[in-house]
Amino acid sequence: MEFKQHSAPHLRPATRVSRVMADVLIALLPGIIIYSIFFGPGVLINLVLGMATALAAETAMLYLRGRPLQPFVTDFSALVTGALLALAIPPLAPWWVVVMGALFGIIFAKHLFGGLGYNPFNPAMAGYVVLLVSVPGVMSQWLLPPGLADGAPGFFQSLSIVFTGSWPAELDVDALTGATPLDEVRSGLMQGRTLGEITTAPIFGAIGGVGWQWVNIAFLLGGAYLLYRRVIRWHIPVATLGSLALISLVFYIGDPDLYASPGFHLFNGAAILCAFFIATDPVSASTTPRGRLIYGAGIGILIYVIRTWGGYPDAVAFAVLLMNMAVPAIDQYTRPRIYGHKHEP
Amino acid sequence: MSQQSYGEILQDGLWTRNTALVQLLGLCPLLAVTTTAINGLGLGIATLAVVLGSNVLVSLCRHWIPHTIRIPIYVLIIATLVTTVELLMRAWFYELFHVLGIFIPLIVTNCAIIARAEAFASRNTLPRAVADGFATGLGFAACLVVLGGVRELVGQGTLLSDAHLMFGEAARGLAITPIPDYPGFLLAVLPPGAFIALGLLVALKNVIDQRLAQPAPATEPGHPAATAPD
Numbered sequence: 001m002e003f004k005q006h007s008a009p010h011l012r013p014a015t016r017v018s019r020v021m022a023d024v025l026i027a028l029l030p031g032i033i034i035y036s037i038f039f040g041p042g043v044l045i046n047l048v049l050g051m052a053t054a055l056a057a058e059t060a061m062l063y064l065r066g067r068p069l070q071p072f073v074t075d076f077s078a079l080v081t082g083a084l085l086a087l088a089i090p091p092l093a094p095w096w097v098v099v100m101g102a103l104f105g106i107i108f109a110k111h112l113f114g115g116l117g118y119n120p121f122n123p124a125m126a127g128y129v130v131l132l133v134s135v136p137g138v139m140s141q142w143l144l145p146p147g148l149a150d151g152a153p154g155f156f157q158s159l160s161i162v163f164t165g166s167w168p169a170e171l172d173v174d175a176l177t178g179a180t181p182l183d184e185v186r187s188g189l190m191q192g193r194t195l196g197e198i199t200t201a202p203i204f205g206a207i208g209g210v211g212w213q214w215v216n217i218a219f220l221l222g223g224a225y226l227l228y229r230r231v232i233r234w235h236i237p238v239a240t241l242g243s244l245a246l247i248s249l250v251f252y253i254g255d256p257d258l259y260a261s262p263g264f265h266l267f268n269g270a271a272i273l274c275a276f277f278i279a280t281d282p283v284s285a286s287t288t289p290r291g292r293l294i295y296g297a298g299i300g301i302l303i304y305v306i307r308t309w310g311g312y313p314d315a316v317a318f319a320v321l322l323m324n325m326a327v328p329a330i331d332q333y334t335r336p337r338i339y340g341h342k343h344e345p
Numbered sequence: 346m347s348q349q350s351y352g353e354i355l356q357d358g359l360w361t362r363n364t365a366l367v368q369l370l371g372l373c374p375l376l377a378v379t380t381t382a383i384n385g386l387g388l389g390i391a392t393l394a395v396v397l398g399s400n401v402l403v404s405l406c407r408h409w410i411p412h413t414i415r416i417p418i419y420v421l422i423i424a425t426l427v428t429t430v431e432l433l434m435r436a437w438f439y440e441l442f443h444v445l446g447i448f449i450p451l452i453v454t455n456c457a458i459i460a461r462a463e464a465f466a467s468r469n470t471l472p473r474a475v476a477d478g479f480a481t482g483l484g485f486a487a488c489l490v491v492l493g494g495v496r497e498l499v500g501q502g503t504l505l506s507d508a509h510l511m512f513g514e515a516a517r518g519l520a521i522t523p524i525p526d527y528p529g530f531l532l533a534v535l536p537p538g539a540f541i542a543l544g545l546l547v548a549l550k551n552v553i554d555q556r557l558a559q560p561a562p563a564t565e566p567g568h569p570a571a572t573a574p575d
Contacts, residue, residue, distance in 0.1 A: 108541065134532040 017116070021076035023231045024277065027222035028083055031273070034218040035087070038211040039143050041155040042091025045162050046098050047083055053102035054082030061111040077116050081105055084124035084278060088270065088317070089131065090142045092158060092177075094165045097138050101127035121324045122284045125317040132317065140313075144178045145203070145211030181209035182269050182313040185260055194257035199264075208267030216272045223276030232280040235289055239296025240275040240303075241266060247304045259308065269314040271303060278316065284324045291327075291334035298323045351476050358480025365488035365543075366550045370457040374448045375489060376539035380500070383507045385493025387441045389486025391430050391449055393479070396458045398426040400478030403466040410467070419462045420453070427453040441510040457485065488546070495542050500534035502527025 036043040058078035062069050082102050089098055105127030113119045132139050153161060153176070157168055167173050179187065181203055188198035198204075205213045226232045244265055251259035265271060270278070279285060279299050286295035299319045306315030349357070364370050371392070379385040402422045403410075410418050431449050434442040442449060452458070461481050466474040498504055508519040532538045 112544075130532050133535065133537075134530045135528065136531075 017075040017077060020231050020282070021080050023226060023229050024080050025076060025083065027225045027229075027231075028087070028219075028277065030221050031215055031219040032083075032087070035215045038145055038215060039091050040153060041158045042143065042153070042162065043087075045158055046086040046089055046091055046093070049095055049098040049162075050086030050089075050102050051079045051082035053099045054078040054085070054106050057103050057106035058111075061107055062115070065111065065115070067115065072116060075116065078106060081110070081124045081127075084273075085127050087273065088124070088128045090139065090177075092143060092153070092161050093138050093141070095162050097131055097135060101131045103127075104130045117283055119283055120327070122278060122281050122320050125278060125320045128317045129321060132312070140179075140183070141173075141177045142180050142183075143176060145209065178203070180269070180313065181212060181264075182307065185264075186307075186313050189258065195260055196257060207263045213267045216267045219272045219276065223272065226276060226280075232276065233289075233292065235292035236280045236285060236296040236299075237275040239293045240279055240300040241271065243297040243300030244271055244304055245300075247301055251308070265304065265307070269307070270316040274299065274303070274316040274320065278320055279323075284320075284327065286327050286330045286334070288331055288334040288336060290336075291330040294330050294334065295323050295327060298326065349473075351473070354473065354476045355480045358477060358482075359484040359487070360550075363484040363488060363550070364457040364481055365485055365492075366547050368457065368460075369547075370460065371455040371485065372543075374451060374455065375485075375492065376536060376543065378445055378448050379489055379493035379496055379539060380534050381497040381507055382490055382494035382505055383441075383511050384444060385489035385491075386486070387434075387438065387511060388445055388448060388452075389482075389489040391434065391445075392452055392455065392458070392489075393482030393486050394430055395423065395426045395452050395455075396461055396482040396485075397475065397478040398429075399423045399458055399462050400466040400474040400481075401471065402426075403462040404469060404471045404474030407467045415463070415467065416459070419459050419467075423458055423462070424453050438511065441507075444507070444510060457481065492539070492542055492546060495546075496533045496538055498523070499530050499542075500532075500538065501529055 032043065032047065055073070055078050059069060059073050062072050085101050085105055086098055089101065105123035105125075109121050109123040109126035110116070110119045113121075153168075153171055157171065161167055184201060184203060185195065185198055189195070203209050205211070207213050208216055223232075223237060227234060227237070245262040248260065248262040248265040252261050275296070279296060286292050299316075302319035302322055303315045306312060306318055310318075312318070358364075362368060365372075365375055374388055374392075378388045399419070399422050403419060406418075406422075427450060430452070431442075434445075434449060461477060465477045469477070494504060497506065502522060502524050504521040504523065506520045508516040512519070533542065
């Protein structure tokens, strides 16, 4: 009988890329379900388009680069990129918007830098920013939540809107789409109104926007699942949401007429999705415990700064990409001390 | 240093050592100006004129320039030429001059020009310096035009849209719109698009070189690039 002697480490990690990515997809499910209940089948069409394009681009790039197809195509990482990008794009955007974003994310942001494990920037957010900069009009046309818009488009109507780009005659674009709560606050403040006046609009719910708050709570549940499965560590979500809450609390106490409350900032836009699903991307995030805290805090603060004083209503993508840039430096200066060695700065 | 033939000088400037695609020199104007093909052509011709002129003057004066202060003298020569080009453009291509703006005076800082003066014109006879200046300038201009064309096509869906700036009112009809109702892709016109497009052009050149080198690796012993097996 032969005894195989392996070299250390003898404990093999229980996590594989495919397991991690599959868990992320599972954790996204509650959010996706609530999102599509509130905002219609356009969400699902976006998801299918985004994930299919990402997978096709991944396969094509692996083939062109002469890399093995099987381990990379089946690790679900492209699907996660496609899903996150699709969730960030307004439902009922023309099909080529999602496709272009997914292509850019996978080809330019992921594979030109070396593929899975080598990309310095989050591919989904890179694709999203390209779209935000290139076709800003499409990217700001969000559907209104139910109750505020009458006669939401059905499945086939949604399909035809996505693929032909024209709305059916019986539906009114202006009645169905509108500003998101973050947009509303932004433009209201610019007109010199106070937050108390702005938030009386019907689009605002108890904590976040109508509909949006439930989507965000569902994403929060998904995030809790990821923490429970130990797919992500607590550092990045806690630091991101904590710093966002803290900085918004400071300004909110200072002048509640001009600065929105912490609850508003946490449960609007993509803050929660970002904290649990986007910022925690194992490739482009910081990898040391202290580094993760700094990285997350940086994202939270940048989200607040760009939302409040910047040119865009939401800021998750920019915050994540900016902190992605800082990751090499953060990792360099937060390396844990090796046992038995002196600390080297 | 062995004497290059004229064919080699031309090939070096236009392709093998293309200023933009291989040496990656003069990137600031290259990236900033090439939002349309015509902008690229304008700056390309201006740069071609300067590099040609500076090569001629440096080559003519090469025996009288003291070695220790040669760089300031090159800079003076180049600055004189750039000022001349600037004044000429202001006289005849006023609108184009305004579009290109600061990048016409900034030709003086294009390190490709002083590099050719230092590395080639100061050591070679006049006809050879002319050939080199022409090849270098044309290679740079060609890259500017292609880059401008790609960015214009992707960004706005047009080609040669501002041709009247360069060739007068009669050339307005030159503008082509290959895809009607193109929604526009702003990124290509913005600075990131310039970097991405240039990167793709460099990649394309490397691919072409590899393809050319592959079928007959034995016949070109002096070609060090791109012969590594897969």
